Amino acid sequence: MGGDTGSAVTMKTLAERLGVSVTTISNAYSKPDRLSADLREQILAEAKAIGYCGPSAAGRALRSGRTDVCGFLFGGQIAEAFADPYTVAFLAGLSETVERFGASVLLLRAPADGEESEAQLLQRAAIDAIVTCSASSDHPGTEVLAARGVRVVGAQDSESGDWVTINDTKAGRLVGKHLARLGHRRIVVVVPGDTPDDGVAELPADGSACSRFAAERIRGLREKLPDASFTVVSAGWRPKQAGRLAAAHALDQQDRPTAIVAISDALALGVLDAARERGLVPGRDISIVGFDDIPDAGFVGLTTVRQPITDKGRLAGRLAMDPDYPQRRITLPIELVVRSSTGPAPRM
Amino acid sequence: MGGDTGSAVTMKTLAERLGVSVTTISNAYSKPDRLSADLREQILAEAKAIGYCGPSAAGRALRSGRTDVCGFLFGGQIAEAFADPYTVAFLAGLSETVERFGASVLLLRAPADGEESEAQLLQRAAIDAIVTCSASSDHPGTEVLAARGVRVVGAQDSESGDWVTINDTKAGRLVGKHLARLGHRRIVVVVPGDTPDDGVAELPADGSACSRFAAERIRGLREKLPDASFTVVSAGWRPKQAGRLAAAHALDQQDRPTAIVAISDALALGVLDAARERGLVPGRDISIVGFDDIPDAGFVGLTTVRQPITDKGRLAGRLAMDPDYPQRRITLPIELVVRSSTGPAPRM
DNA sequence: TTGTAGGCGTTATCAT
DNA sequence: ATGATAACGCCTACAA
Numbered sequence: 001m002g003g004d005t006g007s008a009v010t011m012k013t014l015a016e017r018l019g020v021s022v023t024t025i026s027n028a029y030s031k032p033d034r035l036s037a038d039l040r041e042q043i044l045a046e047a048k049a050i051g052y053c054g055p056s057a058a059g060r061a062l063r064s065g066r067t068d069v070c071g072f073l074f075g076g077q078i079a080e081a082f083a084d085p086y087t088v089a090f091l092a093g094l095s096e097t098v099e100r101f102g103a104s105v106l107l108l109r110a111p112a113d114g115e116e117s118e119a120q121l122l123q124r125a126a127i128d129a130i131v132t133c134s135a136s137s138d139h140p141g142t143e144v145l146a147a148r149g150v151r152v153v154g155a156q157d158s159e160s161g162d163w164v165t166i167n168d169t170k171a172g173r174l175v176g177k178h179l180a181r182l183g184h185r186r187i188v189v190v191v192p193g194d195t196p197d198d199g200v201a202e203l204p205a206d207g208s209a210c211s212r213f214a215a216e217r218i219r220g221l222r223e224k225l226p227d228a229s230f231t232v233v234s235a236g237w238r239p240k241q242a243g244r245l246a247a248a249h250a251l252d253q254q255d256r257p258t259a260i261v262a263i264s265d266a267l268a269l270g271v272l273d274a275a276r277e278r279g280l281v282p283g284r285d286i287s288i289v290g291f292d293d294i295p296d297a298g299f300v301g302l303t304t305v306r307q308p309i310t311d312k313g314r315l316a317g318r319l320a321m322d323p324d325y326p327q328r329r330i331t332l333p334i335e336l337v338v339r340s341s342t343g344p345a346p347r348m
Numbered sequence: 349m350g351g352d353t354g355s356a357v358t359m360k361t362l363a364e365r366l367g368v369s370v371t372t373i374s375n376a377y378s379k380p381d382r383l384s385a386d387l388r389e390q391i392l393a394e395a396k397a398i399g400y401c402g403p404s405a406a407g408r409a410l411r412s413g414r415t416d417v418c419g420f421l422f423g424g425q426i427a428e429a430f431a432d433p434y435t436v437a438f439l440a441g442l443s444e445t446v447e448r449f450g451a452s453v454l455l456l457r458a459p460a461d462g463e464e465s466e467a468q469l470l471q472r473a474a475i476d477a478i479v480t481c482s483a484s485s486d487h488p489g490t491e492v493l494a495a496r497g498v499r500v501v502g503a504q505d506s507e508s509g510d511w512v513t514i515n516d517t518k519a520g521r522l523v524g525k526h527l528a529r530l531g532h533r534r535i536v537v538v539v540p541g542d543t544p545d546d547g548v549a550e551l552p553a554d555g556s557a558c559s560r561f562a563a564e565r566i567r568g569l570r571e572k573l574p575d576a577s578f579t580v581v582s583a584g585w586r587p588k589q590a591g592r593l594a595a596a597h598a599l600d601q602q603d604r605p606t607a608i609v610a611i612s613d614a615l616a617l618g619v620l621d622a623a624r625e626r627g628l629v630p631g632r633d634i635s636i637v638g639f640d641d642i643p644d645a646g647f648v649g650l651t652t653v654r655q656p657i658t659d660k661g662r663l664a665g666r667l668a669m670d671p672d673y674p675q676r677r678i679t680l681p682i683e684l685v686v687r688s689s690t691g692p693a694p695r696m
Numbered sequence: 697t698t699g700t701a702g703g704c705g706t707t708a709t710c711a712t
Numbered sequence: 713a714t715g716a717t718a719a720c721g722c723c724t725a726c727a728a
Contacts, residue, residue, distance in 0.1 A: 010720095010721055010722085011721070011722070012721080020698075020699085021698065021699045021700075022699090022700095022721090022722080022723095023698070023699060023700080023723085023724090024697085024698060024699080026722070026723060026724095027697095027698090030722095030723080034697075034698090035697065035698075036697070039697085039698095051492075051495055051496075053471045053472065053492055053495075053496055054468060054471055054472045055472065055721080055722065055723090056410075056472075056474075056720090056721055056722070057409075057415075057472050057473065057474030058406060058409035058410040058413075058415065058474055058720080058721070058722085059410055059704095059720075059721030059722035059723085060721080060722060060723075061405075061406035061409065061410075061474065061704095061722090062404075062406040062407055062409075062410045062703095062704050062705065062706085062720085062721075062722070062723095063703085063704055063721080063722045063723045063724080064704085064722080064723065064724090065406075065704080067405075067406065067474070069454065069474075077440070078439060078440050078443045078444070079436060079437065079439075079440035079658075082430055082436040082439065082440070083433075083436060085431075088427060088430040088431060089427065091426060091427075091430065092425070092426050092427035092430070095426045095455060095457070096426070099457065099466065099469065102465065102468075102469060103469075104454055104455060104456060104469060104473060105454070105455045106417065106452055106453070106454050106455070107443060107452060107453045107454070107455065108452060109443070109447065117450065118447065120402060120450075121447065121450060121451075121452060123401045123402060124401065124402045124403065124404075124405050125405065125452060126404075126405030126406055126409065126415070126417075126474065144399075144401055147399055148401060310427075358704095358705055358706090359705065359706070360705080368714075368715085369714065369715045369716075370705090370706080370707095370715090370716095371707080371708095371714070371715060371716080372713085372714060372715075374705095374706065374707060375707095375713095375714085378706095378707075382713070382714085383713060383714070384713065384714095387713085387714090403705075403706065403707090404704095404705055404706070406704080406705070406706085407704075407705030407706035407707085407720095408705080408706055408707075409706090409720095410704085410705080410706070410707095410720050410721065410722085411705080411706040411707045411708080411719080411720050412706075412707060412708090412720085413720080
């Protein structure tokens with residue numbers, strides 16, 4: 001105990017003490033079948049004895065070009081990202097697979113424009129691959145990484161690169177069809193987004209100011225509700241709070257919507273809160289829909305479009321860690337899950 | 349576009365093209381004051397032109413011994429860890445600080461006993477420092493890391509090493525005093541823990557089967573409630589669900605407790621759900637207390653012991669990244685926050 | 697099955 | 713202000 005010189009012990013140390021070559025030591029760790037089991041055990045024992053804990057990651061990375069690290073690029077602040085059950089579920093699948101490949105996940109925040117120093121952090125990260133989540137799918141930084149030889153796995157279909165995604169337009173259509181059938185014609189869509197002064201921003205109803213996945217969901221939605229009125233609002237990035245604020249704004253209007261579509265379940269949970277605070281019963285007085293089917297959605301009876309979030313993370317991890325995995329562009333199935341939060345549009 | 353050979357471009361390439369030495373290139377990035385501004389700009393421009401994106405992390409790590417990576421060691425599965433708002437808040441503070449030091453956070457799962465391969469993952473990780481959270485504070489793996497020269501920052505006081513923590517016994521006492529004053533004498537404590545068959549396990553009432561921080565909270569609690577009856581139960585690791593199950597079990601007994609103390613707010617949220625599902629009004633029919641004061645606690649009116657979670661993360665990051673930070677053992681202040689979930693013990 | 701040699705890209709040290 | 717040189721710890725040929 002006490003601050004020793006630390007890692008003065010290397011493969012060479014071990015080799016000298018045992019009278020074998022460094023190659024043999026190296027093989028003991030990386031290619032167990034290239035030396036006798038006896039010798040290997042002896043080496044491992046001595047290693048433990050003198051406190052050698054395996055090949056140094058730095059040396060190995062430099063020589064082999066592999067780091068056994070998979071980056072995870074998320075948008076927004078970390079607290080916002082991890083307050084979102086979708087992100088957490090995705091990350092759970094991702095890290096499960098990454099770990100199975102003997103690697104770890106490095107958290108990388110997508111730098112906003114002009115954040116020079118954080119951009120460097122991303123560019124220079126020692127990673128074999130990077131997985132983006134929907135909020136950061138088309139980040140410019142990934143191109144540089146790709147040029148550097150880092151495998152990039154996106155959460156959105158694109159012309160180049162690998163990805164695993166869902167059909168967001170179709171997801172929107174599923175919701176649109178459902179709401180159309182129930183007779184809804186006055187609809188508010190809640191999306192994550194920057195907020196100006198008063199906390200709620202109204203955005204172009206065609207979704208042109210939203211991230212792409214949101215825009216596509218909105219497109220599908222409108223396609224099936226051609227004669228409905230649409231308002232798109234945002235109230236920040238922290239999902240629950242944003243949903244609550246945005247819904248509060250919408251519900252306190254003269255001409256209250258009959259349905260609120262939250263672009264994610266995490267937002268929808270906040271929308272439900274806002275409705276209940278006003279004594280409105282979801283599914284009777286107001287219909288509320290989300291996307292993703294996070295675990296809580298079932299618990300609170302939220303109608304939503306299910307996607308296999310954790311599997312998405314697993315597949316992303318697979319694409320990231322296994323360059324030989326044959327299918328490099330994957331679209332996962334989705335499904336409308338009708339629960340109690342939607343019902344016929346009330347006459348008003 | 350198109351898979352090029354990748355990172356064939358190095359400092360040497362750049363040096364040759366500009367007719368300067370590699371040292372100068374290196375300095376352009378790491379020691380800007382050791383060369384003329386002119387030359388530096390020229391170098392940076394050429395770098396951008398030929399697609400060189402800064403010193404390779406591997407080379408730098410090997411030579412300098414620094415990786416600019418801070419490990420975060422969490423217990424349990426990743427989905428469980430990040431379903432816990434405490435962990436998320438802590439991580440937010442941690443990564444904020446780590447990023448400020450030009451480094452990133454690497455997610456490391458604490459391997460259970462016998463998970464040889466995952467233990468290797470931890471031991472060989474290329475990190476400058478590692479921060480543990482309460483659930484993994486006394487993990488054996490950290491000792492090896494410390495011996496290797498990795499700075500270890502714990503979330504619990506210990507004889508050796510650096511840490512940032514709170515006084516858990518005192519936190520327990522705050523709750524104990526509060527409940528004693530309200531006349532509670534039949535108390536159930538909910539802790540995270542492995543579950544056997546039926547989903548709820550009853551543990552020794554002295555907390556001896558819990559993690560240390562939980563045990564200390566229980567100790568403080570009992571100290572102030574010397575003549576109360578205690579039952580300690582656990583129902584898994586996913587906080588909300590575990591709290592709900594454990595509370596359901598306790599509330600469906602003949603001799604229902606008058607107060608339920610959840611060892612974390614995340615658990616308490618589940619306890620609240622269970623109470624409400626049974627038509628019990630928290631603070632009137634049953635008192636419910638948590639620990640930590642996560643954001644949702646205020647929202648649902650939960651009485652709890654506040655600790656500055658995000659600041660804890662920030663300080664842990666500081667200790668991890670800055671070996672010269674003078675104070676290496678920090679105990680943060682705590683405070684009882686009384687809300688509506690506690691009230692006088694009902695006569696029964 | 698085991699050993700030898702060279703180099704991966706960088707930075708520290710010591711010159712100039 | 714700039715350059716030459718020598719490691720850093722490991723892995724991949726190739727040789728024995």
